[in-house]
Amino acid sequence: MLSQRIKSSIAMLAIFIFTYFFLDSIFFEFLVLLLGGFLLFELSKILKLKGLNNWFYWILAATPIITHFLLSLSFSFAFFNSFLASYAPFLRHQIFEPYILILIPFSLVFWFLIAPFDLVYKKISSNSVIKIFYGAIYISPMLLTIMFIFWADKNLLFMIILMIWLADIGAYFFGKRFGKIKLAKNISPGKTLEGLLGGFISNLVFVSVWFTNANMNLLDGFLLAFIVTGLSLYGDIYESFLKRMAKIKDSSSMIPGHGGFLDRLDGFCPTIPVLYIFFEMFRYI
Numbered sequence: 001m002l003s004q005r006i007k008s009s010i011a012m013l014a015i016f017i018f019t020y021f022f023l024d025s026i027f028f029e030f031l032v033l034l035l036g037g038f039l040l041f042e043l044s045k046i047l048k049l050k051g052l053n054n055w056f057y058w059i060l061a062a063t064p065i066i067t068h069f070l071l072s073l074s075f076s077f078a079f080f081n082s083f084l085a086s087y088a089p090f091l092r093h094q095i096f097e098p099y100i101l102i103l104i105p106f107s108l109v110f111w112f113l114i115a116p117f118d119l120v121y122k123k124i125s126s127n128s129v130i131k132i133f134y135g136a137i138y139i140s141p142m143l144l145t146i147m148f149i150f151w152a153d154k155n156l157l158f159m160i161i162l163m164i165w166l167a168d169i170g171a172y173f174f175g176k177r178f179g180k181i182k183l184a185k186n187i188s189p190g191k192t193l194e195g196l197l198g199g200f201i202s203n204l205v206f207v208s209v210w211f212t213n214a215n216m217n218l219l220d221g222f223l224l225a226f227i228v229t230g231l232s233l234y235g236d237i238y239e240s241f242l243k244r245m246a247k248i249k250d251s252s253s254m255i256p257g258h259g260g261f262l263d264r265l266d267g268f269c270p271t272i273p274v275l276y277i278f279f280e281m282f283r284y285i
Contacts, residue, residue, distance in 0.1 A: 015031075025072070026072055038261040042261060043138065043242075044058070046242050046243065053128045057134070057135050064103070065140060100141070109137070111234070115234075119237070145275075146272055163203050163206060164232045164271055166202045168236070169199075170203070171196060174199070176195075184240070188240035191237060199229045203229055207224060227271070227274060235268065235269045235270045240266075
């Protein structure tokens with residue numbers, strides 16, 4: 001099981017690095033689009049959506065992501081470059097950025113009002129009409145924000161991804177070695193306060209090195225480490241809650257040794273939209 005998990009991790013990391021650094025940007029956006037499809041599929045299965053409700057769920061969640069990708073694809077064709085290149089900044093900043101800014105508040109409402117309500121009362125809405133919006137406010141804002149930050153600052157996005165992974169890795173090893181105080185015993189018993197502190201320390205070390213080579217002051221770096229560590233753990237706990245409510249162990253079995261894509265990217269869902277606001281507020285993008 002462990003060897004399978006390691007092999008899967010190496011394969012995913014290799015695909016990510018090759019796509020991110022060595023191919024044209026459209027290939028990374030296609031990878032995000034593909035991941036979005038997997039994530040939305042897994043979430044729909046967890047929510048047990050069927051029939052017309054499932055169709056509306058996919059339309060609401062997938063339409064903006066696909067539209068965004070098709071726009072980027074059009075810029076990649078030589079025929080369109082001369083005609084659309086001058087319009088690219090307008091389309092990206094006057095259409096998609098406002099759309100993201102409209103979508104992010106709904107994402108914040110979900111993560112700071114709906115999700116806590118679900119966790120406190122240990123249930124999700126049984127109303128299918130409400131469930132059809134879950135993909136559009138749980139998954140889509142994260143994917144669109146990733147694409148937009150990728151446009152704005154490729155290195156910044158890479159740093160964000162590293163920090164979320166570091167929070168997860170630090171929490172795992174510190175929790176395994178020192179973990180005693182459970183944070184969500186009935187939802188995700190493996191999550192501990194010591195693990196949370198381990199993830200925070202890991203990110204503090206990373207930020208202390210990174211901010212010396214970037215235009216970021218120490219206080220902003222400390223706040224950034226706090227946000228990333230806390231929200232990535234929160235996303236992990238909420239996804240564990242959804243799986244527990246659905247009475248399943250993993251979101252799927254697509255990744256050998258890991259479960260599903262949502263199991264690996266759950267921490268990204270609340271973290272990326274909030275970080276977009278953070279970087280906009282402090283003028284880093």
